[in-house]
Amino acid sequence: MAPRVLISDELSTAAVQIFKDRGLEVDYQPKLGKDKDALLAVIGQYDGLAIRSATKATEKLIAAAANLKVIGRAGIGVDNVDIPAASKKGIIVMNTPFGNSITTAEHAIALMLAVARQIPEANASTHAGKWEKSRFMGVELTGKTLGVIGAGNIGGIVCDRARGLKMKVVAYDPFLGEEKAAQMGVEKVELDALLARADFITLHVPLTDQTRNILGREAIAKLKPGVRIVNCARGGLVDEAALAEALRSGHVAGAAFDVFAVEPATESPLFGLPNVVVTPHLGASTTEAQENVALQVAEQMSDYLLTGAVTNALNMPSVTAEEAKVMGPWIRLAGHLGNFVGQMTDEPIKAINVLYDGITAGMNHAALNCAVIAGILRRANPDVNLVSAPVIARERGIHVSTTRQDQSGMFEGYIKVTVVTDARERSVAGTVFSDGKPRFIQIKGITVDAEIGANMVYTTNEDVPGIIGALGRTMGENGVNIANFTLGRSHRGGEAIAILYVDDPVPEGVLDQLRRTGMFQQVKALAFDMA
Incomplete structure (x- = not known):
């Protein structure tokens, strides 16, 4: 059938x-x-x-x-x-x-032109039989600076189109490398620099904990006076109430929004303002x-x-039925390894190297690499999947390499992931035990035997007395239950790491309390999808 x-x-x-x-x-x-x-x-x-x-x-x-x-x-x-x-x-x-990329990018450009020339208001006025030529004084795009927040697939298309309009383009994207930015013909900047310089700002990032209200009240106060803002990405990236105040005061000259914090949007602080263009989430709405x-x-x-x-x-992952039986646990491990280094890395990644040792050397590395890359990129883009991950990595100019080697240690096979940035290299290795569960076996060159939990706290410090006490005391005082504990060190008195397994995500205030002790070089909360 x-x-x-x-x-x-x-x-x-x-x-x-x-x-x-x-x-x-x-x-x-x-x-x-x-x-x-x-x-x-x-x-x-x-x-x-x-x-x-x-x-x-x-x-x-x-x-x-x-x-x-x-x-x-x-x-x-x-x-x-x-x-x-x-x-x-x-x-x-x-x-x-990727089917909506061009359409959404074109809609962002259309909204930018509409708000620059006040086209909707002028259209309504003219339809009403008025001839208010002097009322609708617009601005040119040529020579203006466009700030692009998020230079991935859609943002990259917007950058290309804006350069065709003879705009100067600056981009803020933590995962955009200098080499890739140069290829795109844009200037890579930090967010504060973009806010201070841009005549127009367009957003092209997913909605995550890191990007929610990326243009909040504090950021809006830093904007260049007279800026115009376009959002065709996701509602919630901009504080609509704070933006409405800035529009009424004249600090922001105009805005064009296709997406809203609550949809369907039947009301918004932006509705009714004369210098705002709004559309009902039409970014993907073309016949093509x-x-x-x-x-x-x-x-x-x-x-x-x-x-x-x-x-x-x-x-x-994209694997055959036969491969899936053997590779399933290793694919989960690869994703966890990538997720670990992705959560640990804040600066742009230039390269990813994946080492396959022992039995993993003969596996389907395309699928395993996809799992690693997706794990790394998921921190910045929750929508990334095992197929789109390599495409996004290429767009960001990240070089991915693979190394194979015969069994070289006590494990039948393992995977080691190393990421390279301008500032450092960071690596983590793991294996799958006979019970089918993935383990971390090496972090920063330090040998460990660490299970992977949904919520973990990772710290680095000098190997000195008092570390365990500080961790336990701080967690206990704040009602955080430690389910398990793993330690590792390079040598006596050398560099050491600790991994705490906790029942629930640890509040940032508790992590700050640990940092203020001065005993830790790094304190990081980690989260892993255990589905």
Whole structure:
């Protein structure tokens, strides 16, 4: 029997035809995604579910999906899919991460031009029969400085288009190297410098704990007077109330927003201001983009259901069924190693080297490398997956190399990840024990035997008395329960590390308390996805 696919949201008819041409049975019911009960009643009949944003693939829906093997999201955002629940049930979740890039970048440029020339207000005035030529005095883009916050895929396209408009482009992106910036023709700067220099600012970063309110009240106060701000990325990157005050005072000359902290946005502090252009999240809304992502998701889902090939999966690497049995624990280890060094590294990464020793030397290094890179980049981009990770690394000018060697130690095999920045090299190694659980076996050249936990605290210090006492006392005084403890040192009196396993994330104030003791060179909270 041919696999059955349900399309429960509006999708291009060309995508429906792809499924049919590939020999799959397809039910196109674009209104079903909005009827939770009706969808729940039929989902058990299908092998594949193709969606956009209206369908909510909740834990309850996934539990009822007795035969479901793949969920395909036409677009990049998967907030409407419970990925952990899908993973536990063995359902692959795919997206189409690059189909909207050009469309979103062009929308950002369009909004920048619209706010520079007050086009919406002038349009409304002229339609009303007025001729207010002197009222709408705009500014040119030529020769102005554009500050781009986030120079990844979409931000990079915006940089290219802005240079075509003869703008000077400065970019803030912690993961953008100097060499890559030079290739892009932009100047890499720190955030404060961008705020002080930019005539226009456009944001192209995901919403994370690090980027939330990146243009908050304090940052807005540092802006160059007369700046204009464009946000086509994610709501929550800008403090809308603080920006509204700056717009009313004239410190900010204008703003153009396609995304809002709460969507659908029926109200916002920005609404009604004459120097603000707003659109209802239209960044991906072009015929070409909608067609591209629909065709991509249909091809990807067909490939998987018919051949087992995996493309753009958010919860599974691209490996064959035979490889998956052996490599599964090693792929998890590779991701954890990358995640460790990614969380430890704040400066731009120039290179990543992955050493495969012993049995790992003969494995599928493409999949393992993807897991390492995704782990490293996930700190800056939670949307990164095992397929998009190498592309993003190339865009950022990060050189990835692989080294193989015969078994060289007490372990049957291990993986060592080293990242290189302008300031330092940082490395961590790990192995998989017979119980299938990954372990860290070396950090900064120091031998350890450390399990991987969901919440950990990592410290470095000189090997002197009192360290364990300081850690235990500080955690105890703040009600933080230590579940386990691992220590390591280079030699007596030399460099030492400690890893604490805690039940819940440790507040930053507790970490600051440890730092203020003066006993630690580094104190870092680490989090790992244990799904």
